[in-house]
Amino acid sequence: MDKETLFREISHALVEFEVEKVAELAQETLRQNISAYETITEGLVTGMKEVGRLYEEEEYFLPEVLMCSDAFNAGLDVVNPHLDKDSLEKPIKMVIGVVEGDTHDIGKNLVRILSGASGFEVYDLGRDVPLDRFIEKAEEVGSDMICMSTLMTTTMDGMKIVINRLKERNLRDKYKVLIGGGPISQTFCDKIGADLYANDASSAVRKAKELMGRA
Amino acid sequence: MLIREDILTPKERMMALLTGKPLDRIICMPIVTTNTAQLIGKTVKEFQLDGKVMADAHIAGFKKFGYDLIYLFTNCSCIAEAMGAELVYSENEPAGCDVPVINSREDLSKIKVAEKNDGQLPVYYDALEILNKEVGDQVFIAVCFSGPVSTAATLRGVEAFAKDTYADPELCHTLLRMATDSCKNFIREIVSYGAMPIILEPIASGSIFSPKMFDKIAFPYIKELVDLAHELKALIPLHICGKTHKIIDKMTDTGADVISIDQCDLAIAREKVAGRALILGNIDPANELLFGPVEDIHKVCIEAIDTMKGYTPAFVLATGCETSNKVPMEHIQAMLDVARSHGLYEYTAEETK
Numbered sequence: 001m002d003k004e005t006l007f008r009e010i011s012h013a014l015v016e017f018e019v020e021k022v023a024e025l026a027q028e029t030l031r032q033n034i035s036a037y038e039t040i041t042e043g044l045v046t047g048m049k050e051v052g053r054l055y056e057e058e059e060y061f062l063p064e065v066l067m068c069s070d071a072f073n074a075g076l077d078v079v080n081p082h083l084d085k086d087s088l089e090k091p092i093k094m095v096i097g098v099v100e101g102d103t104h105d106i107g108k109n110l111v112r113i114l115s116g117a118s119g120f121e122v123y124d125l126g127r128d129v130p131l132d133r134f135i136e137k138a139e140e141v142g143s144d145m146i147c148m149s150t151l152m153t154t155t156m157d158g159m160k161i162v163i164n165r166l167k168e169r170n171l172r173d174k175y176k177v178l179i180g181g182g183p184i185s186q187t188f189c190d191k192i193g194a195d196l197y198a199n200d201a202s203s204a205v206r207k208a209k210e211l212m213g214r215a
Numbered sequence: 216m217l218i219r220e221d222i223l224t225p226k227e228r229m230m231a232l233l234t235g236k237p238l239d240r241i242i243c244m245p246i247v248t249t250n251t252a253q254l255i256g257k258t259v260k261e262f263q264l265d266g267k268v269m270a271d272a273h274i275a276g277f278k279k280f281g282y283d284l285i286y287l288f289t290n291c292s293c294i295a296e297a298m299g300a301e302l303v304y305s306e307n308e309p310a311g312c313d314v315p316v317i318n319s320r321e322d323l324s325k326i327k328v329a330e331k332n333d334g335q336l337p338v339y340y341d342a343l344e345i346l347n348k349e350v351g352d353q354v355f356i357a358v359c360f361s362g363p364v365s366t367a368a369t370l371r372g373v374e375a376f377a378k379d380t381y382a383d384p385e386l387c388h389t390l391l392r393m394a395t396d397s398c399k400n401f402i403r404e405i406v407s408y409g410a411m412p413i414i415l416e417p418i419a420s421g422s423i424f425s426p427k428m429f430d431k432i433a434f435p436y437i438k439e440l441v442d443l444a445h446e447l448k449a450l451i452p453l454h455i456c457g458k459t460h461k462i463i464d465k466m467t468d469t470g471a472d473v474i475s476i477d478q479c480d481l482a483i484a485r486e487k488v489a490g491r492a493l494i495l496g497n498i499d500p501a502n503e504l505l506f507g508p509v510e511d512i513h514k515v516c517i518e519a520i521d522t523m524k525g526y527t528p529a530f531v532l533a534t535g536c537e538t539s540n541k542v543p544m545e546h547i548q549a550m551l552d553v554a555r556s557h558g559l560y561e562y563t564a565e566e567t568k
């Protein structure tokens with residue numbers, strides 16, 4: 001199998017969430033001395049992009065995305081040890097969590113998964129996250145972005161509080177603030193002065209990359 | 216807005232609907248639940264754990280608004296709790312399950328099929344007993360609880376459960392089976408108090424699973440609950456929040472008597488349910504109803520009534536989901552005001568005789 005066919009097969013197996021097949025094909029790339037970097041970007045990431053598209057079009061839902069994510073990770077586990085770290089761009093770092101008072105985390109997790117699969121370095125704070133924690137963690141890891149999710153109207157204001165606290169501490173310009181979740185809208189985003197809003201995980205990744213000049 | 220006082224009691228109105236007699240106005244039941252606790256100065260926690268508080272709170276809510284159904288509901292995890300899950304209770308938030316009990320097949324020994332007196336289920340019976348005595352002659356009472364999918368997913372953790380649908384269907388169906396049997400035990404008990412069981416399935420929502428998966432993991436089990444209620448001669452609504460436009464026909468195929476919807480266009484619902492069930496919905500409790508102003512609430516309620524005009528067997532003006540603690544009481548009143556003005560039917564008292 002030539003390189004291009006191999007990458008296509010990897011993407012295809014990933015989209016069909018054939019975990020073992022993805023791992024086997026990844027082994028095959030190693031045997032053929034194909035660079036791990038290429039396998040990741042041309043095979044695995046391409047596959048996950050397709051998964052994101054299928055999700056956006058409501059062909060795939062939560063279970064399918066989670067299964068594909070497992071297949072992605074299986075492939076990554078095989079090639080990662082052979083990855084020449086110097087070949088990589090410095091990854092964009094993001095801190096993500098569900099704001100205090102809210103425990104709905106399915107949407108946030110999908111954003112984490114698709115961002116992770118697009119090369120972001122993701123720090124997940126989980127759900128019902130105390131507001132100051134977002135800033136603390138971002139400072140600690142030197143994050144580029146702070147991403148907040150909420151599905152409840154009753155907890156939306158937490159996002160604004162985080163932005164205000166960033167301002168108080170003169171940190172506002174240091175981070176891009178991304179927000180999302182059911183009741184969030186572009187209007188709300190503008191109103192509280194966040195940098196970006198997206199209404200699904202797949203467009204969130206696309207827009208985040210654009211925002212960071214990595215489109 | 217010209218408001219006419221009700222002619223029928225909520226119970227008479229519902230009976231009129233069920234027996235094909237004329238009604239004085241549209242049936243209206245904003246989903247007012249735990250937020251009634253504030254009317255009597257109690258916390259959400261007290262409401263969830265004490266049947267007397269639950270009943271007193273609901274009596275206060277009913278006296279204040281005179282809506283057409285008393286809707287008992289605490290949280291999405293009460294059946295899971297009765298099966299063995301541990302919930303976290305906080306003063307003013309509904310209880311939830313932080314850590315799933317089932318992390319592997321071995322953990323199945325940690326749960327069981329819930330019997331009628333497990334977990335906090337008896338709180339409902341205490342409340343029902345009081346409510347039947349105090350207001351049972353005026354209004355019907357319902358108990359809403361999470362169905363098989365939402366219960367199984369709570370026991371297992373939503374994401375692990377979602378993966379099991381492909382990776383370990385056997386575990387998935389074992390949990391669904393146990394959850395279904397637990398729900399059945401609860402339904403029998405609810406019906407024995409003369410109350411109406413309402414199936415709630417937030418996790419079977421079209422926002423989370425594909426319609427194909429709904430067929431596999433939700434439909435057969437929900438149908439079993441509907442069939443049981445019908446055997447017991449009870450009506451049973453099915454409520455699914457989130458998106459439902461792609462599964463609303465399947466929801467109706469379960470045989471549920473009332474299809475209760477949240478984010479689904481009423482015109483689509485009307486076409487797909489097509490007279491096979493009552494439609495209940497779908498004023499967003501987290502938008503107009505929360506923020507107001509009252510004029511906007513009037514507007515969306517009037518639009519809903521107009522879209523559903525002439526729909527048989529009936530359209531019930533309701534919220535798409537429960538009204539939270541933060542929804543101002545005047546906003547709930549605004550909904551009932553629309554029912555008592557724009558939602559009026561021509562009616563003369565003699566017609567009942």
Ligand code: B12
Nearest residue numbers: 103104105106107149152153180181200201309457501536
């Ligand atoms: C599933 C669900 C649950 C599950 C949650 C399981 C879990 N682990 O998350 C359970 C059953 C546990 C649950 C519990 C409750 N729920 Co609930 N739930 C839902 C439901 C049906 C679907 C939510 C969902 O998962 N959607 C699927 C995901 C994939 O979509 P998403 O979250 O929008 O995410 C996408 C985008 O928004 C975006 N995105 C998300 N985050 C971010 C972040 C960034 C930075 C970006 C860029 C993008 C982005 O990308 C995601 C992927 O595409 C909604 C209904 C609805 N209308 O949404 C109600 C809903 C959210 N729940 C509601 C309520 C009231 C509750 C309870 C309070 C009920 C109770 N009495 O117990 C509790 C919450 C307790 C608490 N304090 O947290 C209300 C909230 C109303 C309000 N006040 O605003 C809703 C809206 C229902 C309604 N119409 O009233 N719920």
